[in-house]
Amino acid sequence: MSLEAGEELATQTFRVTRADLVAYAAAAGDPNPIHQDADVARSVGLPGVIAHGMYTLALAARAVDGWAGAPGRVVELGAKFTKPVVVPAGEDGAEVVVAGTVKKVEDGRATIGLTVTCGADKVLGMPTAVVAL
Amino acid sequence: MVDSSLAGRTFPPPPSLQVTAEAVRAFAAATGTPYAEGEPAPATFPIVVAFVAMQALMGDPEVGIDLSHVIHGEQRFAYERPVVVGDELTATLTVDTLRQIGGADIIGTTSAITDADGALVCTAKATLVHTA
Numbered sequence: 001m002s003l004e005a006g007e008e009l010a011t012q013t014f015r016v017t018r019a020d021l022v023a024y025a026a027a028a029g030d031p032n033p034i035h036q037d038a039d040v041a042r043s044v045g046l047p048g049v050i051a052h053g054m055y056t057l058a059l060a061a062r063a064v065d066g067w068a069g070a071p072g073r074v075v076e077l078g079a080k081f082t083k084p085v086v087v088p089a090g091e092d093g094a095e096v097v098v099a100g101t102v103k104k105v106e107d108g109r110a111t112i113g114l115t116v117t118c119g120a121d122k123v124l125g126m127p128t129a130v131v132a133l
Numbered sequence: 134m135v136d137s138s139l140a141g142r143t144f145p146p147p148p149s150l151q152v153t154a155e156a157v158r159a160f161a162a163a164t165g166t167p168y169a170e171g172e173p174a175p176a177t178f179p180i181v182v183a184f185v186a187m188q189a190l191m192g193d194p195e196v197g198i199d200l201s202h203v204i205h206g207e208q209r210f211a212y213e214r215p216v217v218v219g220d221e222l223t224a225t226l227t228v229d230t231l232r233q234i235g236g237a238d239i240i241g242t243t244s245a246i247t248d249a250d251g252a253l254v255c256t257a258k259a260t261l262v263h264t265a
Contacts, residue, residue, distance in 0.1 A: 014165065023163035028181055053205050054180050058164035061176040072173030078209025
């Protein structure tokens with residue numbers, strides 16, 4: 001794999017549905033109902049069911065694995081969960097777009113700056129990934 | 134509000150987590166992550182064990198956090214190696230910082246995730262925002 005400083009990486013688009021969130025809640029052991037039940041979500045002031053922040057970060061990790069060429073190369077990954085990904089009912093769900101730019105390549109590692117959006121909103125704050133080359 | 138003495142405390146780790154093929158498959162399927170047997174677990178998989186430690190912290194009656202008022206504000210991982218099926222992972226959580234702003238507790242935590250040999254696999258830093 002070759003990643004070069006300044007390189008714009010191919011933008012990845014992922015779809016997330018409420019069924020995915022139900023499956024994720026079970027797999028991750030995070031049963032918070034704001035990720036499954038619209039009434040509960042609205043009762044705490046959210047516009048509707050929202051994805052787990054960690055779900056969105058998992059999508060960012062999928063994009064990074066794709067750019068790195070293989071799983072298991074990520075040595076750092078993180079973000080702030082700044083805005084919710086609202087997931088409407090139905091098969092269309094929500095679309096999360098992950099864009100990336102190689103910030104630097106040094107000592108066999110590439111630092112990737114990410115931009116993760118849902119509609120017009122940046123949903124992750126300061127999302128970064130470092131991969132071993 | 135959470136007592137300010139929380140900062141600096143390390144909590145006894147909850148029981149360790151056996152990383153089974155079934156658990157990794159389910160996590161990969163839920164997140165749509167391509168996964169084949171023998172490959173590393175998805176990068177965010179260590180949240181499963183880190184989250185157990187965070188829940189133990191939040192559920193500790195001495196800490197006084199109402200679980201339904203906690204937002205996951207930030208998560209960062211640093212990996213020593215990928216997680217693989219067969220790992221037995223333990224998360225030991227330390228509260229690094231506690232800031233109280235506008236009636237909210239902002240709790241900075243670090244979970245050291247270690248394997249059965251006690252070797253560090255991953256460091257998971259989480260910021261939890263607790264509102265009254």
